[in-house]
Amino acid sequence: MKKQTAISLIAISALSFAAQAAPRDLANGKEKYEETCIACHGENGKPTIPGLPDFTSRTGPLKKDNSALVKSVMEGVDRPGADMAMPPLGGNPDLTEDDVRDILSYIRKTFKGK
Numbered sequence: 001m002k003k004q005t006a007i008s009l010i011a012i013s014a015l016s017f018a019a020q021a022a023p024r025d026l027a028n029g030k031e032k033y034e035e036t037c038i039a040c041h042g043e044n045g046k047p048t049i050p051g052l053p054d055f056t057s058r059t060g061p062l063k064k065d066n067s068a069l070v071k072s073v074m075e076g077v078d079r080p081g082a083d084m085a086m087p088p089l090g091g092n093p094d095l096t097e098d099d100v101r102d103i104l105s106y107i108r109k110t111f112k113g114k
Helices: 002-021 026-041 066-075 097-111
Strands: none
C-alpha cells in the first residue's frame, strides 16, 4: 500500500511539474492582460496606481516563482502602501488558472527587467 501511494504521489508531482513547465499561450496571456490587468498595471508593466508592483523592476514581483504568483492572482493581494487591493482574479471572474499562467508568462516575456 505504501509503495502504491508513493508512486501515486510521484505521478501527481510529475503532472504538476509538467503543467507548470508546459509552453503557455502568450497570445491568450496578452489578450487577458489587456482585458483585465492593464488598467492598473499599465500597458508597459509599470503601475498606474501608487503602491502597485512594477513588472519591469529586477527586484519586483516577477522574481517570485509562478506558484506564488498564481496564488496571489487567484486569491487577490492587499499590499501595504498600495492605494487599492487587487481583487481575486484581478476582478475578472471569467479568468481560469490557465489564463493566469498565460498572463504571467506574457508579463515575464514582455516586461521583466526592461
